[in-house]
Amino acid sequence: MGDFLKNNLTLVKILFIVFLVLLLIGATFIAKKFERAQTRSEKIKKYVTIAVFSGLSVPLYLFAKIPFPIFTFLKLQISILPAYIIGFLLGPTSGVMVVLIRTAICIPFTKNMCVGELADLCIGVAATLTSSIYYLKNKTKARAAMSLVFASVAWVITAIIANIILLLPFYIKLVFNDNLAGFVSMLAENVPSINESNYMLMYVLIGVIPFNLIITVVSSVITFIVYKRISKLYHNIAKEDNQKEENLDNSTEKE
Numbered sequence: 585m586g587d588f589l590k591n592n593l594t595l596v597k598i599l600f601i602v603f604l605v606l607l608l609i610g611a612t613f614i615a616k617k618f619e620r621a622q623t624r625s626e627k628i629k630k631y632v633t634i635a636v637f638s639g640l641s642v643p644l645y646l647f648a649k650i651p652f653p654i655f656t657f658l659k660l661q662i663s664i665l666p667a668y669i670i671g672f673l674l675g676p677t678s679g680v681m682v683v684l685i686r687t688a689i690c691i692p693f694t695k696n697m698c699v700g701e702l703a704d705l706c707i708g709v710a711a712t713l714t715s716s717i718y719y720l721k722n723k724t725k726a727r728a729a730m731s732l733v734f735a736s737v738a739w740v741i742t743a744i745i746a747n748i749i750l751l752l753p754f755y756i757k758l759v760f761n762d763n764l765a766g767f768v769s770m771l772a773e774n775v776p777s778i779n780e781s782n783y784m785l786m787y788v789l790i791g792v793i794p795f796n797l798i799i800t801v802v803s804s805v806i807t808f809i810v811y812k813r814i815s816k817l818y819h820n821i822a823k824e825d826n827q828k829e830e831n832l833d834n835s836t837e838k839e
Contacts, residue, residue, distance in 0.1 A: 630674050633818065637666035638685035645690050645704075652798075654774055655791045660799055664708050668735070668807040671716030672728065673815055679716045683708040699754045703746040711739040711800060728811065732804035739800040740793060747792050748784065 645663035652658035663686060671679025687705045694701055715735035719728055760766040764780060771778045771787060778786045 629821075630678060633674065634670060634678055634681050634685070637670045638682045638689075641666040641682055641686040642689050645686055646693060652791070652795050654794075655771065655787075657770075658791060658795050660795070662799060662803045662806070664711060664799070665803045665806055667708060667712045668715055668732070668803055669811055669814060671712045672719055672723075672731075672807070672811050673818060675720060676713050676716040679712040680709055683712055699750060703743075703751050706746055707739055707742045707796075710742040711735040714738040715804075725812075728808060732808060736797065736800040736804055740796050743796040744788055744792055747788065752784070752787065 641663045644665065645661055648663075649659035649661045652660055664683070667679045667682040667686075670682050683705060687701050687708075691701050712735070714737075715731040718731040718734055721727070756762060756764055756767045764783075768778060768780050768783045771783060775786060775790055
């Protein structure tokens with residue numbers, strides 16, 4: 585498997601990107617079916633809110649990073665948090681839009697030829713769709729908690745697949761000039777039991793799974809704590825705007 589990836593890395597990347605695009609199109613189309621029709625005024629409020637939360641997601645992705653203790657080249661960040669909140673608040677397609685906008689803005693700053701951004705996009709979309717679609721059917725606290733649990737599972741599974749298929753092979757090729765021994769030596773500095781025969785399994789178990797669990801669990805907990813407050817604020821503002829529109833319409837009719 586490792587030799588196949590090395591010899592066909594370009595093909596694997598193309599197939600992965602095609603799969604990602606198809607997944608995005610299909611998942612977004614399905615998600616759209618769950619969302620109710622909106623008035624023009626509601627759509628404007630929605631897009632403004634998406635823009636604001638996308639703006640919050642970008643600095644969280646670019647600057648608010650903490651090195652993972654075991655493998656310090658992995659950086660912990662919670663830029664998915666705004667997408668989780670918007671997915672709950674406005675629906676699946678809106679949550680996906682936050683992830684897409686964040687990725688589009690951050691791509692010019694990439695240091696890994698967009699591979700990391702594409703993987704983060706795939707992971708973020710999978711988790712956001714999972715949480716928001718499940719929550720949309722019945723907006724209760726229990727449902728919100730379960731949706732975030734399911735999102736964490738989707739996050740970790742997608743991260744494992746993305747690392748095995750795309751991230752690890754590309755990282756070894758880009759940073760270590762396809763020198764597997766150099767990469768394994770770097771990992772062994774922190775975990776001496778890692779060698780060339782078990783590096784993939786050990787990296788996934790010790791690095792990928794706990795690293796991504798920390799990100800999604802922290803993001804999920806914060807979402808669960810703050811979402812209702814943000815939801816109330818959003819709907820209160822929406823009610824005030826609707827009341828102003830009704831008063832304006834009534835005054836226009838009287839004239």
